[in-house]
Amino acid sequence: MADRSRTHRRTAGRVAAAVPVALVCAFLLLPLVVVVVSSFAAQNSFRFPPEGFSLRWYGEVLGNPAWVSSLAVSARLLLVVVPVVVLLGTLGGYAVGAGDFRGRRALSLLFVSPIMVPSVMLGLALLHQLQVAGLVGSAVGLVLAHVVVTFPFCVRVVAVSAAALDARLVRAAQDLGASPLRAFLTVTVPLLRPGIVAGAFLAAVISLGEVAVSVFVSGARTVTVPVRVYSAVQVQMEPSVAAISTLMLVAAVAVIAVLDRTLRISRFL
Amino acid sequence: MSAVAAAPRARRWPRVRPGVVPAVLPTVFVLVAFLLPLAGLLVLSLRPTDAFNFALPGFSLRQYREVLTTPYLYRSLLESLSLAVRVSVTCLVLAYPVAWYLARAAHGWRKTLVFTVTLSPLLASEVVRSFGWRIVMAGEGPVNRTLQALGLTDASLPLLRSPWTVFLAVVHVLLPFAVIALTASLGAIDDAVLRASADLGASAAQTFRRVVLPLSAPGLVAGAVIVFSLTMGIYVTPLLVGGANQPLAGLRVQSEAMVTFNQPRAAALSFVLLLVTLVVCAVVTAVGRLAERGTRG
Numbered sequence: 421m422a423d424r425s426r427t428h429r430r431t432a433g434r435v436a437a438a439v440p441v442a443l444v445c446a447f448l449l450l451p452l453v454v455v456v457v458s459s460f461a462a463q464n465s466f467r468f469p470p471e472g473f474s475l476r477w478y479g480e481v482l483g484n485p486a487w488v489s490s491l492a493v494s495a496r497l498l499l500v501v502v503p504v505v506v507l508l509g510t511l512g513g514y515a516v517g518a519g520d521f522r523g524r525r526a527l528s529l530l531f532v533s534p535i536m537v538p539s540v541m542l543g544l545a546l547l548h549q550l551q552v553a554g555l556v557g558s559a560v561g562l563v564l565a566h567v568v569v570t571f572p573f574c575v576r577v578v579a580v581s582a583a584a585l586d587a588r589l590v591r592a593a594q595d596l597g598a599s600p601l602r603a604f605l606t607v608t609v610p611l612l613r614p615g616i617v618a619g620a621f622l623a624a625v626i627s628l629g630e631v632a633v634s635v636f637v638s639g640a641r642t643v644t645v646p647v648r649v650y651s652a653v654q655v656q657m658e659p660s661v662a663a664i665s666t667l668m669l670v671a672a673v674a675v676i677a678v679l680d681r682t683l684r685i686s687r688f689l
Numbered sequence: 690m691s692a693v694a695a696a697p698r699a700r701r702w703p704r705v706r707p708g709v710v711p712a713v714l715p716t717v718f719v720l721v722a723f724l725l726p727l728a729g730l731l732v733l734s735l736r737p738t739d740a741f742n743f744a745l746p747g748f749s750l751r752q753y754r755e756v757l758t759t760p761y762l763y764r765s766l767l768e769s770l771s772l773a774v775r776v777s778v779t780c781l782v783l784a785y786p787v788a789w790y791l792a793r794a795a796h797g798w799r800k801t802l803v804f805t806v807t808l809s810p811l812l813a814s815e816v817v818r819s820f821g822w823r824i825v826m827a828g829e830g831p832v833n834r835t836l837q838a839l840g841l842t843d844a845s846l847p848l849l850r851s852p853w854t855v856f857l858a859v860v861h862v863l864l865p866f867a868v869i870a871l872t873a874s875l876g877a878i879d880d881a882v883l884r885a886s887a888d889l890g891a892s893a894a895q896t897f898r899r900v901v902l903p904l905s906a907p908g909l910v911a912g913a914v915i916v917f918s919l920t921m922g923i924y925v926t927p928l929l930v931g932g933a934n935q936p937l938a939g940l941r942v943q944s945e946a947m948v949t950f951n952q953p954r955a956a957a958l959s960f961v962l963l964l965v966t967l968v969v970c971a972v973v974t975a976v977g978r979l980a981e982r983g984t985r986g
Contacts, residue, residue, distance in 0.1 A: 440786035451821025512715030520706035538922020545726035629814030
């Protein structure tokens with residue numbers, strides 16, 4: 421009897437706890453759902469609920485050279501940024517996560533410090549530096565900006581993996597005659613793989629959506645998709661913006677869902 | 690003698706934990722791509738300017754003086770401070786139940802769903818989320834249509850111009866960070882502690898107030914620090930949702946730099962903004978440590 425009332429209370433408690441979770445999830449989804457729904461509108465308006473259904477805004481986006489060139493810029497940027505960040509983030513995360521040297525804590529603080537600086541400030545600082553170096557509007561600025569912004573996240577997840585590293589495995593490899601470099605490449609890197617993969621995906625998704633710093637450093641020919649959305653939203657509201665936003669959204673949600681199922685990245689965050 | 694014998698031995702046994710070598714390349718990168726530009730910005734903020742707001746050689750504190758005496762600029766700092774406090778508190782309150790669920794529930798499709806929903810806004814671009822709020826709050830958007838359908842209002846309300854819309858949108862953008870910070874800390878609480886509390890006769894509310902809440906202090910502090918500092922510098926969301934006239938410091942930095950082209954002033958304002966942010970974060974961290982020590986003692 422006492423047991424039963426306890427189970428009842430627990431069920432009631434569980435339901436009571438589910439309500440706020442559901443409400444918060446609804447709040448988080450509302451603006452995203454609205455974007456997706458209006459991307460299929462038949463008319464050029466944001467009336468809700470929209471009248472009719474059409475794919476014309478997707479056609480408009482994919483037939484517009486400006487959007488297509490931005491898609492190409494974002495994709496090319498990704499192909500440069502992710503390998504660079506993975507290289508830097510793996511080395512940095514390994515050093516601060518597993519390292520044994522003086523100043524390790526200071527270094528790990530230095531590596532995550534770009535997160536603490538407002539992006540508006542980071543953008544302005546990079547813009548000023550590019551002006552000094554005469555590189556305004558080049559792809560260099562955009563690549564630097566994206567690597568700086570994503571690097572701290574990559575370092576953090578790799579450091580979590582590195583801290584859990586079993587040093588005896590590395591010692592065993594060296595006892596068996598592997599050079600330190602070989603032991604690093606054949607033992608350490610495979611052991612760090614979950615962290616490296618999670619870091620790569622995080623970097624990819626953040627780079628795809630980055631806008632606050634990019635606005636400062638992107639030139640006329642290096643306009644990423646989010647920066648073009650940023651300009652478009654300020655000038656005119658059009659369902660074609662909703663269409664390109666939906667495409668970006670689908671990519672991000674797919675990445676994160678697959679990632680959690682395969683790697684349980686929730687553990688790293 | 691033994692020291693001499695040990696030296697070559699140590700060389701034959703290379704260290705297993707990495708030394709400073711792998712850190713060299715990332716450190717050089719952070720110095721060149723992050724600290725050097727920041728130093729350049731600091732120098733710029735200390736330059737005198739000509740009539741067209743271009744930096745001249747020399748040293749001057751004029752920009753900082755103007756930031757601290759011009760209402761247009763210093764009020765934006767106060768406004769950002771107030772927004773950041775409100776957003777941080779709201780985010781922590783909203784994130785708590787979700788983080789509790791994510792930290793405690795068994796792995797399954799439902800948890801994956803909540804996890805995906807929680808993180809998807811973080812991973813969708815800030816511009817997409819802001820654009821979404823523009824539609825939600827538009828004249829014929831879902832909120833206005835619902836209010837009209839319920840007969841609460843006849844004409845559509847100018848929701849986009851309300852500061853509450855910007856507040857909501859910023860909470861929406863930063864909520865995932867609070868969830869992440871709290872989930873880590875709530876997941877670290879041992880189940881045995883909760884069982885012990887219940888077995889000793891504590892009600893659920895008592896267990897929450899006297900066990901769970903104090904133990905989650907590190908997560909609350911981490912969440913508050915990250916949400917607060919991100920709100921202090923935010924400009925994309927307020928600009929896209931509420932327009933360029935929102936009196937926030939991040940937006941003022943952006944408009945000084947990109948609209949009026951007064952880079953030295955934008956630089957000075959951004960350094961004051963950074964300083965205020967770091968001071969508040971240091972205070973929050975210190976208070977959190979004290980509170981933690983208090984519950985342990």
